[in-house]
Amino acid sequence: MVEKSIKKFYIFLVFLFLYAPILVLIIFSFNNSRLQGSWEGFTLNWYRELFKSREIMKSLYYTLSIATLSSIIVTIIGTLSAIGIYNMKSFRKKIILNINYLPVLNPDIVTGISLMTLFIFLKIRLGYTTMLLSHITFNIPYVILAVLPKLKQMPKDMPEAAMDLGATPFYAFRKVILPEISSGIVTGALIAFTLSIDDFVISFFTTGSGVSNLSITIYSMARRGIDPKINALSTLMFVSVLILMIIINKRSSNKLKREGV
Amino acid sequence: MKKFTSYPYIIWSVIFIIFPLLLVLLYGITIPSKTSFFGFKLSIENFQRFCEPIYLRVLWKSVWLAILSTLICLIIGYPFSMILAKSSLKRRNKFVLLIVIPMWMNFLLRTYSWMTILGKNGIINNFLRIIGLPALDLLYNDGAVILGMVYNFLPFMILPIYTVLTKMNRNILEVAEDLGANRFVIFSKIVFPLSLPGVISGITMVFMPAVSTFVISKLLGGGQYWLIGNLVEEQFLRINDWHFGSAIALILMIVILFAMAIMNKYEDKEDRGVGLW
Amino acid sequence: MKKSFIVLIFILFLITIMTGCGEEKAQLYVYNWGDYIDEDVLDEFEEEYNVEVVYETYPTNEEMYVKINQGGTKYDVAIPSDYMIEKMIKEDLLHKIDMNNIENYDNVADRFKNLDFDPDNEYSVPYMWGTVGILYNEKMVDEEVNSWNILWDEEYDDEILMLDSQRDSFAIALKKLGYSINTNNEEELEEAKDELIKQKDLVLAYVGDEGKDMMVREEAALSVAWSGDATYLMEENENLNYVIPKKGSNLWYDNMVIPKTSENKELAEKFIDFMTRPDIALKNTEYIGYSTPNKKAMEELDEELRNNSVAYPSEEEVINSEVFLDPGEFLKVYDRLWTEVKAHQ
Numbered sequence: 001m002v003e004k005s006i007k008k009f010y011i012f013l014v015f016l017f018l019y020a021p022i023l024v025l026i027i028f029s030f031n032n033s034r035l036q037g038s039w040e041g042f043t044l045n046w047y048r049e050l051f052k053s054r055e056i057m058k059s060l061y062y063t064l065s066i067a068t069l070s071s072i073i074v075t076i077i078g079t080l081s082a083i084g085i086y087n088m089k090s091f092r093k094k095i096i097l098n099i100n101y102l103p104v105l106n107p108d109i110v111t112g113i114s115l116m117t118l119f120i121f122l123k124i125r126l127g128y129t130t131m132l133l134s135h136i137t138f139n140i141p142y143v144i145l146a147v148l149p150k151l152k153q154m155p156k157d158m159p160e161a162a163m164d165l166g167a168t169p170f171y172a173f174r175k176v177i178l179p180e181i182s183s184g185i186v187t188g189a190l191i192a193f194t195l196s197i198d199d200f201v202i203s204f205f206t207t208g209s210g211v212s213n214l215s216i217t218i219y220s221m222a223r224r225g226i227d228p229k230i231n232a233l234s235t236l237m238f239v240s241v242l243i244l245m246i247i248i249n250k251r252s253s254n255k256l257k258r259e260g261v
Numbered sequence: 262m263k264k265f266t267s268y269p270y271i272i273w274s275v276i277f278i279i280f281p282l283l284l285v286l287l288y289g290i291t292i293p294s295k296t297s298f299f300g301f302k303l304s305i306e307n308f309q310r311f312c313e314p315i316y317l318r319v320l321w322k323s324v325w326l327a328i329l330s331t332l333i334c335l336i337i338g339y340p341f342s343m344i345l346a347k348s349s350l351k352r353r354n355k356f357v358l359l360i361v362i363p364m365w366m367n368f369l370l371r372t373y374s375w376m377t378i379l380g381k382n383g384i385i386n387n388f389l390r391i392i393g394l395p396a397l398d399l400l401y402n403d404g405a406v407i408l409g410m411v412y413n414f415l416p417f418m419i420l421p422i423y424t425v426l427t428k429m430n431r432n433i434l435e436v437a438e439d440l441g442a443n444r445f446v447i448f449s450k451i452v453f454p455l456s457l458p459g460v461i462s463g464i465t466m467v468f469m470p471a472v473s474t475f476v477i478s479k480l481l482g483g484g485q486y487w488l489i490g491n492l493v494e495e496q497f498l499r500i501n502d503w504h505f506g507s508a509i510a511l512i513l514m515i516v517i518l519f520a521m522a523i524m525n526k527y528e529d530k531e532d533r534g535v536g537l538w
Numbered sequence: 539m540k541k542s543f544i545v546l547i548f549i550l551f552l553i554t555i556m557t558g559c560g561e562e563k564a565q566l567y568v569y570n571w572g573d574y575i576d577e578d579v580l581d582e583f584e585e586e587y588n589v590e591v592v593y594e595t596y597p598t599n600e601e602m603y604v605k606i607n608q609g610g611t612k613y614d615v616a617i618p619s620d621y622m623i624e625k626m627i628k629e630d631l632l633h634k635i636d637m638n639n640i641e642n643y644d645n646v647a648d649r650f651k652n653l654d655f656d657p658d659n660e661y662s663v664p665y666m667w668g669t670v671g672i673l674y675n676e677k678m679v680d681e682e683v684n685s686w687n688i689l690w691d692e693e694y695d696d697e698i699l700m701l702d703s704q705r706d707s708f709a710i711a712l713k714k715l716g717y718s719i720n721t722n723n724e725e726e727l728e729e730a731k732d733e734l735i736k737q738k739d740l741v742l743a744y745v746g747d748e749g750k751d752m753m754v755r756e757e758a759a760l761s762v763a764w765s766g767d768a769t770y771l772m773e774e775n776e777n778l779n780y781v782i783p784k785k786g787s788n789l790w791y792d793n794m795v796i797p798k799t800s801e802n803k804e805l806a807e808k809f810i811d812f813m814t815r816p817d818i819a820l821k822n823t824e825y826i827g828y829s830t831p832n833k834k835a836m837e838e839l840d841e842e843l844r845n846n847s848v849a850y851p852s853e854e855e856v857i858n859s860e861v862f863l864d865p866g867e868f869l870k871v872y873d874r875l876w877t878e879v880k881a882h883q
């Protein structure tokens with residue numbers, strides 16, 4: 001009995017540690033004062049200012065647009081290369097897979113400065129395009145890593161059988177391979193999308209010309225000191241994540257129920 | 262014939278992965294030179310410079326803080342994962358969801374929240390003042406930076422360990438119990454060794470971002486607080502010494518490869534941290 | 539099938555590149571210090587000239603220089619300080635400004651024209667000027683403040699804010715030691731470095747713009763500050779006071795320039811002219827608190843502000859103060875020593 005309550009208390013403490021800062025952010029987003037320490041009454045002012053802020057709205061636009069574009073491109077390139085890599089001889093496969101691991105294992109800051117060096121070396125203007133190219137670069141490996149295991153699970157001779165029966169390679173790809181690996185592709189696309197939305201370090205080094213994503217804007221605001229607009233933004237982000245997670249969770253648990261698990 | 266479909270990516274990775282790293286390598290092993298045709302010449306000066314005690318101390322501090330935060334994450338995270346793995350399925354899913362949600366919040370926001378809590382007029386100090394205690398210096402020191410690291414990276418430790426623990430075969434534990442092993446023996450001889458792959462990937466996933474961060478140290482450590490990541494950032498963005506900056510980046514890569522090599526020795530090659538997603 | 543995929547990827551690339559530059563309005567890229575303009579002024583400019591202003595900020599001269607020097611940017615207007623303008627002229631990073639297009643140039647008071655860093659005033663138009671000094675909280679500092687030494691006083695452990703800027707930090711240490719802030723003597727600079735390292739334990743943080751908030755909220759007792767910020771902050775918190783230490787300090791001039799990265803010099807000149815217009819200069823100076831070199835705006839200025847000795851110090855107060863010069867090759871020594879200060883644990 002004692003043990004059980006100790007365990008419960010421990011779980012509670014860890015969750016308190018994880019959530020207290022977020023709760024604090026949310027509460028003080030309604031505080032009628034720029035200072036965070038004490039409560040000065042309720043206001044929605046910071047939310048109004050948030051939506052009025054050109055800087056934040058613009059970076060929200062860039063964040064979403066780059067995440068969408070890059071995850072689409074990455075999913076296509078990643079899936080194709082996964083299929084290609086899967087069909088390769090083991091030696092070359094090993095080399096490519098190792099190269100593929102480089103952006104995953106390298107610290108973000110090294111990826112960031114190396115890409116920045118590249119763009120400046122090639123005299124490409126830093127901005128939207130360079131940020132997009134960088135996001136594609138660091139995301140492809142994750143798609144490949146998500147798709148490859150699904151290809152391995154697929155019976156090896158299935159596409160060949162289809163082609164023997166007269167299917168064109170494209171038809172075989174569409175009707176045989178794609179359905180088998182589609183779950184991996186979706187996972188890969190989702191990972192790419194979230195990583196792109198969340199990225200700070202690589203974007204920080206590879207952007208310019210007034211193009212910045214939310215992370216960069218938050219960083220520069222946070223460096224200027226405490227700003228209740230960031231609290232308001234956090235609250236909105238937290239609420240949307242919460243809703244999203246609840247929906248996903250509901251759907252997957254319904255699916256489990258339907259399948260009778 | 263299908264392997265042709267990977268050619269776009271191969272070209273891509275040569276341009277955007279290999280070539281940039283070669284550029285960093287090139288910068289790292291050269292110094293600017295007016296007399297040379299290319300504007301720089303081969304030299305190990307950057308590395309020699311890094312060997313001055315002042316920079317070695319920065320490196321050591323970064324590694325040390327990263328090790329400390331990894332350890333703290335492990336100490337907090339392991340028991341937590343164990344309790345989690347033993348609870349009922351429904352509860353488990355709920356708890357995992359609760360762990361994942363903060364990870365979906367932008368990590369800058371999570372770091373920022375500690376600025377508002379630890380500041381001189383932050384929540385903690387205001388509370389202390391109300392109950393009549395003197396205010397504390399909580400922000401802009403080692404403690405704040407470690408706290409920031411632990412807070413940001415704790416889920417990276419919990420999730421892999423939890424995944425491994427839930428996959429563990431219960432029968433083994435029951436057999437051991439039937440054979441009369443006590444709980445300590447079961448843990449130290451069976452549970453912990455079997456969970457090692459999860460622990461290893463947890464350690465890697467916490468240590469890597471912790472040792473290379475420059476954001477947490479900047480926001481919670483203040484402008485004078487330098488870890489190796491800040492050193493790299495400063496050389497590239499303010500001081501404009503790409504040669505020295507690249508050399509430091511190479512050293513950072515070596516540190517991480519070294520840490521990975523140590524970890525890999527223990528790692529079960531088959532399933533490396535895929536369970537996260 | 540390969541082909542169709544390659545075509546698809548190609549199309550996506552085209553879309554990407556097109557979204558990257560699919561704007562109709564002309565754009566003006568302004569690169570300025572943080573908190574250094576009334577953003578309403580930018581809106582007014584946008585409206586009047588039917589353009590879009592892309593506005594970005596930097597915390598130090600050095601960061602601005604790196605961004606412009608390394609390329610990859612297309613800033614049309616930047617606002618560096620004296621020594622940085624000198625350096626940028628030397629390195630051929632600036633366009634000459636056609637003063638015929640700056641009709642309002644006449645409004646600039648003569649004492650701000652043809653200064654040493656731009657002797658014939660070909661490259662820059664004055665924006666603001668001021669000094670560096672100590673901003674302190676009278677409630678927390680009892681003694682009289684008139685020397686840089688107070689920033690090394692152990693009584694104020696963890697109560698001191700320094701500027702996260704290499705030139706300003708070294709200037710303070712050099713002045714404390716009684717040297718010139720433009721020294722080219724490596725030993726003197728090494729001494730200054732040792733002073734800064736000695737001080738580091740007492741410093742709460744090296745700050746940029748966030749330091750201003752911390753002073754208003756009384757999170758620190760003493761801070762190195764620029765005069766304009768001090769003017770503004772003293773209105774926010776009446777316990778704050780600003781002094782220029784007796785031994786002297788740094789007197790600085792920030793001018794608007796057109797970097798070579800600019801692709802729209804004509805519009806850049808229009809912007810510079812706009813900023814020099816008396817009503818705009820007045821609005822701007824009233825908002826940010828910095829001192830305007832614009833004599834027409836000065837006439838319109840609120841009497842209280844015009845006589846404010848923080849913003850507009852008498853000559854006597856700045857008699858020991860120097861203007862920064864470009865250290866040239868010696869900058870490498872600065873860079874190395876500053877890295878050592880910051881890396882010191």
